[in-house]
Amino acid sequence: MSMIEIKGLKKSFDDLHVLKGIDQNVDEGEVLCIVGPSGSGKSTMLRCINRLEEPTSGEIYIDGDLVTDANIDKMRTKMGMVFQSFNLFPHKSVIENLTIGPVNVKKEKDSNARKKGMELLERVGLAEKADEYPRNLSGGQQQRVAIARALAMDPEVMLFDEPTSALDPEMVGEVLDVMKDLAKEGMTMVVVTHEMGFAKEVADKVIFMDDGVIVEEGSPKDVLENPKMERTKDFLSKVLI
Amino acid sequence: MGVYLKGFLIACKGIPATVIVSLIAIVIGAAFGLLLALCSQTKSKVLQVIAKVYVDIVRGTPMLVQALIMAYGIPWLLQSWGIGFKWDDFGGMAVPAVIVCGLNSAAYLSEVIRSGIQAIDKGQMEAARSLGMSHGMAMRLIIIPQAIRIILPAFANEFVTLIKETSVLGYVGVVEILRRGQLWNSSSFETFPAYIGVALAYLILTIPLSKAINGYERKVARRESAA
Numbered sequence: 001m002s003m004i005e006i007k008g009l010k011k012s013f014d015d016l017h018v019l020k021g022i023d024q025n026v027d028e029g030e031v032l033c034i035v036g037p038s039g040s041g042k043s044t045m046l047r048c049i050n051r052l053e054e055p056t057s058g059e060i061y062i063d064g065d066l067v068t069d070a071n072i073d074k075m076r077t078k079m080g081m082v083f084q085s086f087n088l089f090p091h092k093s094v095i096e097n098l099t100i101g102p103v104n105v106k107k108e109k110d111s112n113a114r115k116k117g118m119e120l121l122e123r124v125g126l127a128e129k130a131d132e133y134p135r136n137l138s139g140g141q142q143q144r145v146a147i148a149r150a151l152a153m154d155p156e157v158m159l160f161d162e163p164t165s166a167l168d169p170e171m172v173g174e175v176l177d178v179m180k181d182l183a184k185e186g187m188t189m190v191v192v193t194h195e196m197g198f199a200k201e202v203a204d205k206v207i208f209m210d211d212g213v214i215v216e217e218g219s220p221k222d223v224l225e226n227p228k229m230e231r232t233k234d235f236l237s238k239v240l241i
Numbered sequence: 242m243g244v245y246l247k248g249f250l251i252a253c254k255g256i257p258a259t260v261i262v263s264l265i266a267i268v269i270g271a272a273f274g275l276l277l278a279l280c281s282q283t284k285s286k287v288l289q290v291i292a293k294v295y296v297d298i299v300r301g302t303p304m305l306v307q308a309l310i311m312a313y314g315i316p317w318l319l320q321s322w323g324i325g326f327k328w329d330d331f332g333g334m335a336v337p338a339v340i341v342c343g344l345n346s347a348a349y350l351s352e353v354i355r356s357g358i359q360a361i362d363k364g365q366m367e368a369a370r371s372l373g374m375s376h377g378m379a380m381r382l383i384i385i386p387q388a389i390r391i392i393l394p395a396f397a398n399e400f401v402t403l404i405k406e407t408s409v410l411g412y413v414g415v416v417e418i419l420r421r422g423q424l425w426n427s428s429s430f431e432t433f434p435a436y437i438g439v440a441l442a443y444l445i446l447t448i449p450l451s452k453a454i455n456g457y458e459r460k461v462a463r464r465e466s467a468a
Contacts, residue, residue: 050371052367052370052371073370073373073374073375074373076370076371076372076373077372077373079371080371081367081368081371083364083367083368085362085364087362087364087365087367087368088368089365089368089369089383089387090387091386091387091390100372100382100383101372101373101374104374104378104382105372105373105374105378106373146368149372150371150372153372153373
């Protein structure tokens with residue numbers, strides 16, 4: 001069974017039709033990369049999966065369960081989300097950023113959450129920053145903390161919304177490395193990205209979106225190296241220079 | 242000089258009343274103001290309108306008039322309905338005074354709190370919700386603690402304003418700073434020393450507070466620029 005099922009997803013903002021009917025499945029352990037020009041609807045599609053945007057119509061299933069307004073808080077604990085602008089909680093230390101979800105939402109004991117949080121910080125190479133505040137961290141470090149924060153909830157799926165777009169170029173690598181490790185460990189991932197190199201290397205499937213529809217989908221090799229559609233070729237010729 | 246000192250000391254006797262009324266009122270104001278701010282941000286049109294009308298009425302009328310309505314108007318109304326109501330049975334005239342000051346500052350603080358909440362990046366709410374927090378939990382744990390830091394200076398300014406505004410409460414039977422001075426003036430006829438004493442008594446409350454606010458704002462500004 002698919003981990004994520006998207007059926008007939010449409011999203012409009014007033015008269016603006018951002019998503020015009022998306023159908024897509026993501027299997028367990030699969031890494032799906034979504035590429036496309038800005039304004040193509042790829043971030044909106046990702047945000048509809050965990051309902052940060054409410055779909056105008058269509059259905060999202062996570063692990064077989066329909067996502068609704070009623071069960072959304074519970075469903076979100078299964079989906080970790082990583083934002084372009086990190087969105088760490090500035091009034092909390094790094095380790096508190098990791099424990100605030102598990103302690104308050106999943107009612108984990110503080111000591112357990114801390115222990116697990118430290119392990120996650122270890123994993124993203126930032127254990128020594130546990131008691132720092134986010135403002136004292138570089139962008140790359142903040143994004144690695146944000147990934148650890150999402151992982152602290154033990155999600156079944158990780159959603160990444162252009163996780164490296166706000167980073168200085170020299171910090172992109174450290175964040176992508178963490179994501180590659182996650183992929184290797186078998187995490188189900190949906191990644192909106194402009195990093196074609198990452199998509200080629202890590203993705204099991206790539207979809208190219210433009211103007212609110214999926215124009216082309218397939219293996220990274222098919223979509224990124226031998227695209228069939230004109231729009232895909234046109235986009236790739238611009239970004240791959 | 243002695244007469245000025247006496248005027249000042251007499252006015253200072255009113256400081257406890259002024260401070261206690263102001264402190265209780267600012268707590269009421271903060272709690273009720275937060276409630277109003279949250280109402281104005283809900284999806285419910287009814288709650289939005291109620292909050293808006295409340296704020297408009299309170300801000301659009303003098304506090305003295307509100308105090309007179311609360312202290313004398315409401316007992317009169319209740320008595321005209323055959324309900325024997327006296328504020329003295331409910332703790333004295335300081336009670337309506339505190340209530341009016343609290344409800345009054347709530348109207349001003351609700352605007353301060355609302356703008357503080359709106360100043361928080363919306364990514365904070367999204368990050369909190371995406372961890373599975375409910376809207377209420379996200380407000381409590383993530384948004385409001387950050388908003389408090391932003392609104393603290395405006396909040397303290399409102400407290401300074403409130404301390405000065407309590408000077409109207411002499412009209413509804415609270416013997417606070419100004420009332421002390423007035424009473425002394427009417428028995429001693431030392432008019433200038435009496436009111437200068439009153440002014441000084443307010444200043445020793447308000448100036449340290451204002452200095453503290455400025456210090457806090459400078460500290461925050463330094464920290465922001467260091468980050």
